[in-house]
Amino acid sequence: MSAVRFTEDHEWIRTEGDVATVGITDYAQQQLGDVVYVELPQPGRALARGDEAAVVESVKAAAEVYAPVDGEVVEANGALEGDPGLVNRAAQAEGWFFRVKLASPAQLDALMDEAGYAKFVEGL
Amino acid sequence: MGTAASSASGPLQTPLHALHRERGARLVPFAGYEMPVQYPAGIIAEHRHTRGAASLFDVSYMGQATLRAAAGHDAATVFERLVPGDIVGLAPGQMRYTLLLAPDGGIRDDLMAMRAADSATDLLHLVVNAGTKDTDVAHMSAALGGRATVERHDDRALLALQGPQAAAVMARLAPDAAALRFMHGAPVAVAGFPCLVMRSGYTGEDGFEISVADDAAEALARRLLAEPEVAPAGLGARDSLRLEAGLCLYGHDIDRTTGPVEAGLAWTIAKRRRAAADFPGAAPILAALVSGSARRRVGLRPEGRQPVREGADILDAAGDVVGRVTSGGWSPTLDAPIAMGYVAAGHAAPGTSLAVTMRGKAVACAIAALPFVVPNYRR
Numbered sequence: 001m002s003a004v005r006f007t008e009d010h011e012w013i014r015t016e017g018d019v020a021t022v023g024i025t026d027y028a029q030q031q032l033g034d035v036v037y038v039e040l041p042q043p044g045r046a047l048a049r050g051d052e053a054a055v056v057e058s059v060k061a062a063a064e065v066y067a068p069v070d071g072e073v074v075e076a077n078g079a080l081e082g083d084p085g086l087v088n089r090a091a092q093a094e095g096w097f098f099r100v101k102l103a104s105p106a107q108l109d110a111l112m113d114e115a116g117y118a119k120f121v122e123g124l
Numbered sequence: 125m126g127t128a129a130s131s132a133s134g135p136l137q138t139p140l141h142a143l144h145r146e147r148g149a150r151l152v153p154f155a156g157y158e159m160p161v162q163y164p165a166g167i168i169a170e171h172r173h174t175r176g177a178a179s180l181f182d183v184s185y186m187g188q189a190t191l192r193a194a195a196g197h198d199a200a201t202v203f204e205r206l207v208p209g210d211i212v213g214l215a216p217g218q219m220r221y222t223l224l225l226a227p228d229g230g231i232r233d234d235l236m237a238m239r240a241a242d243s244a245t246d247l248l249h250l251v252v253n254a255g256t257k258d259t260d261v262a263h264m265s266a267a268l269g270g271r272a273t274v275e276r277h278d279d280r281a282l283l284a285l286q287g288p289q290a291a292a293v294m295a296r297l298a299p300d301a302a303a304l305r306f307m308h309g310a311p312v313a314v315a316g317f318p319c320l321v322m323r324s325g326y327t328g329e330d331g332f333e334i335s336v337a338d339d340a341a342e343a344l345a346r347r348l349l350a351e352p353e354v355a356p357a358g359l360g361a362r363d364s365l366r367l368e369a370g371l372c373l374y375g376h377d378i379d380r381t382t383g384p385v386e387a388g389l390a391w392t393i394a395k396r397r398r399a400a401a402d403f404p405g406a407a408p409i410l411a412a413l414v415s416g417s418a419r420r421r422v423g424l425r426p427e428g429r430q431p432v433r434e435g436a437d438i439l440d441a442a443g444d445v446v447g448r449v450t451s452g453g454w455s456p457t458l459d460a461p462i463a464m465g466y467v468a469a470g471h472a473a474p475g476t477s478l479a480v481t482m483r484g485k486a487v488a489c490a491i492a493a494l495p496f497v498v499p500n501y502r503r
Contacts, residue, residue: 033150033161033360034168036454036461037430055483057431059167059454060360084429088166 004092005068005108006117012092013068015108023096024056024065024087027121032058035087040076041098047071049107054097056087069107071100134158138184139281139341147349147356155254157185160358167360171456174327174365175497178287179357180348183326187257188277188335191248194270199246200239202271206264208384208403209237210394211248217241217308219249219322222392223384224260229405229412230380231387233260234372238322241310249309249320250274251282251333253374281341286331286365288500289353294321294332297347301332306501315347326362328369328499367462368455370423370495376434377421377450377464383409386417386466388494419447420472423492424463424480431461432480432487438467439479439486446471449480457497467491 004014010028014021029035039055047053047067054065076098080086087095102108112120135158144151149160160182162170173179193199200211209222219238223231233256238249252260257276264274285293295302298314301321309322317340325331336344348354363373372378378387383405390413397403401410426432431454438447447467455462463480471478474493479486 030150034166034454039430055430059364059431059456060161062431062433 003108004114005111006114006120007066007068007111008120009066011065011068013108013111015102015105018102018105019074019099020069020071020102020108021096021099022053022065022068024063024091025117025121026091028063029088029091029095032056032061032063033088034059035084038080038084038087038097040080041073043073043075045073047073047100065097067100068111069100070103072103073098074101075099136185138182139338140182140184140345143342143345144182144356149356149358152359154359155185157254159185160356162358162360163356165355167358167364168454168456170355170357170361171364173355174287174329174357174361175457176288177355178285178290178293178331178351178353179327179361180345180354181284181286181357181362182281182345183284183333183362184281184341185254186282187250187252187254187260188280188282189250189252189257189261190275190277191250191264191268191272192275193246193272197271199248199272202268203237203248204397204403206267206404207237208393208397208406208409210396211237211239213394213396214239216243217304217310219307219309219324223389224252224263225384225404225409226380227404229383229408231374231378231382231384231389232256232263232380234374234378234389235260236322236324238309249335255375277335279338280335281338283334283336283341283345283348284325284327284331285334285348285354286325286327286329286357287353288330290329290331291502293348293351293353296351304332306330306503314344317344319344323502326369326371327365328371328495328497328501329365330500330502363451364453364456367451367453367464368457368495368497369499370464372421373451382421382466383412383417385409385412386419386421388421416469418469419466420469421450421464421494422447422467422472423494423496424449424452424465424478424489425492425496426461426463426480427488427490429461430482430487432463432482432489436480436482438465438489439481440471441477446478455496462492462496463489464494
């Protein structure tokens with residue numbers, strides 16, 4: 001089973017077993033506009049929750065992508081290097097950023113579910 | 125634009141505000157106004173549409189004013205006290221890019237000045253920046269000391285129709301405007317609305333800037349947007365277009381602390397004015413013309429695809445700071461990041477290898493000739 005959780009910094013994280021996929025939300029890509037560059041973490045890098053894990057730059061702005069949980073990077077989405085616009089077209093699917101092996105799965109409980117995030121965005 | 129159109133405490137709105145919302149614009153604060161940064165098409169698509177067809181920009185935040193001489197004076201002659209350009213030499217309806225200078229040679233603002241198209245009328249139409257319009261008018265009024273008056277037109281909107289197909293659109297709606305030469309303007313009815321139309325812009329493309337009364341602006345904008353070539357574009361595309369064209373953005377690439385020589389704007393100082401040395405800051409500016417400035421505005425091409433941003437340090441091979449980025453972003457035409465900034469004169473030659481620090485990392489950059497994209501003006 002997979003569940004998607006969300007952060008207040010507009011990352012999403014979908015867990016499948018002990019590995020989770022992380023990206024930025026559709027709301028975040030809309031706010032950024034046309035994405036032209038993405039810098040991804042190297043596989044093997046140990047991330048602590050809140051670490052700056054990736055950078056996303058649009059025509060107008062730059063933004064950090066923070067690690068939503070502790071874990072080791074097991075894969076980065078190489079497709080974004082040649083086609084950063086994938087973040088705009090499919091932020092919550094093919095436009096994922098990286099995958100981590102979860103160190104503390106219980107950290108997920110502190111994140112918002114889809115309804116909670118929708119409500120959070122509505123209040124912005 | 126119309127302070128009357130704003131709410132008591134919120135940002136100012138232009139007469140096109142409702143139209144922007146209707147077209148799905150993403151609105152951001154800009155110079156006290158709430159303006160579209162982009163429409164649903166997005167900045168890159170809006171940029172490409174401007175280079176390929178025609179885009180309509182709402183630039184009503186710009187300051188519009190009329191300078192009229194007092195009895196016994198001549199508008200162009202008295203205005204030359206404030207700027208280094210040849211204003212006296214302007215033909216009726218001709219306009220020029222010029223600079224409001226401070227006594228130390230710093231740039232108070234950059235602006236467009238146009239002589240009235242009707243040769244019997246002695247006045248100049250001025251278009252100044254949004255962020256400086258209050259101080260500009262106060263400064264000009266004080267410095268003109270009764271020889272002329274400056275009247276603001278806060279009841280007028282300004283629309284920019286820009287792109288290679290702008291002239292074809294104008295030919296249908298205002299044949300007289302389509303016949304204007306580059307950097308000339310005239311009072312013309314556009315689709316029946318009385319306007320002041322200038323063949324000018326800030327995109328590096330052929331195009332028109334259309335001054336129209338607030339209460340006619342939305343109807344005119346709708347009429348222009350109904351033409352098949354025209355799509356709306358926001359501040360994001362306006363910025364990437366002007367950066368590709370190598371044009372300065374006041375408050376970023378030029379300001380009170382930069383002079384015209386180091387900014388690469390010495391071409392705005394007319395030959396006659398150099399000889400007469402009769403403009404504000406003439407002594408330091410003419411000295412810089414002779415001896416060269418210590419730093420120079422340059423173009424930068426970062427390696428790779430990561431944009432570099434305003435404020436970033438520029439380093440030489442030894443890692444010493446030799447300059448600073450003043451505008452940085454993405455060029456849709458080159459499909460690459462581009463930037464402008466100031467570097468020490470010894471590093472300003474095109475091709476020089478430097479680096480820019482972004483997030484603590486050095487990104488290799490080469491000095492590039494400006495403009496990045498050759499303008500397509502209709503001379």
